[in-house]
Amino acid sequence: MIKITAQQQKVLDCIEVYIKETGFPPTRLEICNELGFKSPNAAEMHLRALEKKGVISIKSGSSRGIVLNNKIPDGYPVIGLVAAGSPTLATENIERNIQCDSSLFGSNFDYFLKVKGLSMIEAGIFEDDLVAIKKTTDVKNGDLVVARIGDEVTLKHFYRTQESIELRPANKDYSVIKINNSVSQFEIEGKGIGLLRTH
Numbered sequence: 001m002i003k004i005t006a007q008q009q010k011v012l013d014c015i016e017v018y019i020k021e022t023g024f025p026p027t028r029l030e031i032c033n034e035l036g037f038k039s040p041n042a043a044e045m046h047l048r049a050l051e052k053k054g055v056i057s058i059k060s061g062s063s064r065g066i067v068l069n070n071k072i073p074d075g076y077p078v079i080g081l082v083a084a085g086s087p088t089l090a091t092e093n094i095e096r097n098i099q100c101d102s103s104l105f106g107s108n109f110d111y112f113l114k115v116k117g118l119s120m121i122e123a124g125i126f127e128d129d130l131v132a133i134k135k136t137t138d139v140k141n142g143d144l145v146v147a148r149i150g151d152e153v154t155l156k157h158f159y160r161t162q163e164s165i166e167l168r169p170a171n172k173d174y175s176v177i178k179i180n181n182s183v184s185q186f187e188i189e190g191k192g193i194g195l196l197r198t199h
Contacts, residue, residue: 004053004055008049008050008055010035011031011035011043011046011047011050012050014026014031014034014035015056015066016068018030019068019089021089022089023110023111023189024064024135025065025067026066027063027064028040028044028047047066054069055069056068056069075097075099075100076098076099076110076111076132077096077097077112078094078096078097078112079095079111079112079113079114080114080116081114088146088153089111095114098112100132100196105132107134107193109132109134109193109194110134110190112196113131113133113192114128114129114130115127115128115129118171118174119171119174120155120170120171121170121171122170122171123157125155125170125195126197129195129197131155131194132192132194132195133189133190133191133192133193134190134193135190136188136190137187139158139188139191141158141159141160142158144156144157144158144191144192145157145158145167145189145191146188146192147186147189148185148186149177149185149186150185153189154167154177155192156168156169156177157169158191163180164178164180165178165179165180165186
């Protein structure tokens with residue numbers, strides 16, 4: 001049995017709550033704000049202690065690079081239509097959880113997004129298919145991404161050009177979404193790494 005201190009448990013609880021409510025782990029600053037630490041160094045010290053005990057893993061080069069180890073999942077959440085303005089993994093967006101081997105697609109993933117609409121049918125992605133999504137902002141041209149534009153969440157192919165970012169559908173009846181400086185509140189939430197057909 002791994003022994004952790006009361007303060008380390010508070011940090012661990014904070015990480016779990018953040019992931020549950022937002023879908024992402026907290027930054028060091030957010031941990032400080034939640035727990036009243038005076039400096040991000042205090043949060044870092046507790047995180048390193050938890051990492052040494054094997055409770056979490058820390059990925060370098062990312063402010064949110066905290067991974068909980070040995071969590072027994074209740075299954076992967078299936079996200080239906082995302083409510084405007086709410087975090088993708090917020091409780092109100094989760095339709096159900098399904099059990100699935102984490103190595104099924106050759107890479108870890110975080111949730112399934114239930115496809116709405118026909119914008120990706122030429123890529124073989126149909127309405128009500130479940131796309132396995134890995135939470136990451138590290139994407140390259142051609143990747144299937146989950147992007148948030150303002151309050152809307154969309155699934156498209158990502159391309160970066162010299163002038164803008166393009167989110168391209170796989171259906172000639174749909175228009176390319178161009179993201180340039182005039183589009184505020186744009187972010188990549190993850191990329192698709194696999195597909196489950198449920199019908």
